[in-house]
Amino acid sequence: MSTPPLPGLSRERHTSPSAPNAVRRRPNVYRVLSRVLIAVLVVVQVYPLVWLFLSSVRTEQDFASANPFSLPTSFTLDHFARAFDHADLGRYILNSLIVTLGADALIVVCGLMGAYAIQVLGFRFSNAVRAMFLLGIVVPVQIALVPLFIDYAKVGLLDTYPSMMIPLAGFGLPMSLYLFSSFFGYIPRETYEAASLDGAGPYRIFARITLPLSVNTIVTVVMVNSIFIWNDFVFANTFVLSEGLKTIPVGLQNYIGAMGKTDWTATFAGVCVTVTPLLLVFLVLNKAMIYGLESGATKG
Structure with a gap:
């Protein structure tokens, strides 16, 4: 049934x-x-x-007569040669590279050590120190120009590479320290405790554990800051006085001729030459950058 x-x-x-x-x-x-x-x-x-x-790559006649946003009807590579003739483009690229690498090195070293002291080692009022660093995000760049110019003139730093590297690193440090400290909070505390029980001190823990695990976050910090440092115009235009130290954004002013006339096609060619290296590096390291952003945002 x-x-x-x-x-x-x-x-x-x-x-x-x-x-x-x-x-x-x-x-x-x-x-x-x-x-x-x-x-x-x-x-x-x-x-x-x-x-x-x-x-x-379009001719001057095509760019001037046709719609600038339409597809080009004729192609030429002469603008790239003219871009190097108008200004010392190679020198500008070298200067931008030196400033970018120097500022990135300062940001990574100071950001790593500061975040390690605040997040991993810990000390009294560490949260207050972190908050003071993060306040730097809301500080406008323009208010620091006049005081820095006066100080640089007194100590002889005007018209030098450090005059551009120091403020760029200073304004890029708050966000970088936040990314590093967020990533360090993602590392289990048991890892540090096990290393301490094995007799490792804070410097050895930093060199053997924290630094190797932070490679992707370092790549992220470098790439995010390199974009702004490479394109910086304010500090380079304020603190650089000689032609030999001009970076790319300031050097592109040389493409403006008499009566304000601009050679647009040569300017576009010069911008393409200066943008391509950074774009290639970004395409190669984009996976590490995305992973660093995700891991740095896991805990905060």
Whole structure:
């Protein structure tokens, strides 16, 4: 004699096929909307670069007569040679490279050590010190120009590489310290305790554990700050007085001729030459940068 199925079981059998479908429909809508949003952001970010490269290879007549935003009808590479003739573009690239590497080195060293002392070692009022560093994010760059110019003139730092590196590193340090300290909070405390039980001191723990684990975060900090340092105009234009120390943004002013006339095609070619190295480095290291941002934002 067979027993009738329980009402609860029969209800589950009837409702179970529809439940997964309802669950599946919702993520599909979110996924489509997210992909559309990502596509729009990609177009907004990539289109200016594509337009820049296309404008650098079109002839002057084509750029002046046709719609500047239309596809080029004729191509030439003469603008790149003229870009080097208008100014010492190679020197500007070298100066920007020196300033970027020097400021990045200061940011990484100070950010790593500061975050290690605040987050890992810990001390009294460490949270207050972290808050004071983070206040530097809201400080405008412009208010530091006049005091720094006066101080540099007194100590003889005007028209030198350090006059650009020091303020760039100072304004890039707060966010970098926050990224490093957030990542250090992600490392389990048991790892440090085990190293301490084995007799490792704070310097050895930093060199053997913290520093190797922070490679991706270092790449992230370097790339994020390099973009702003490479494109800096304010500090270079204020503290650099000689032609031989001009960086790329300041040196591109030499493409402005008499009566304010600008050689736009040569300017676009010069910008392409200066942007390409940074763009290639970013494309090579983008995975490490994304991982560093994700790991640095896990705990805060």
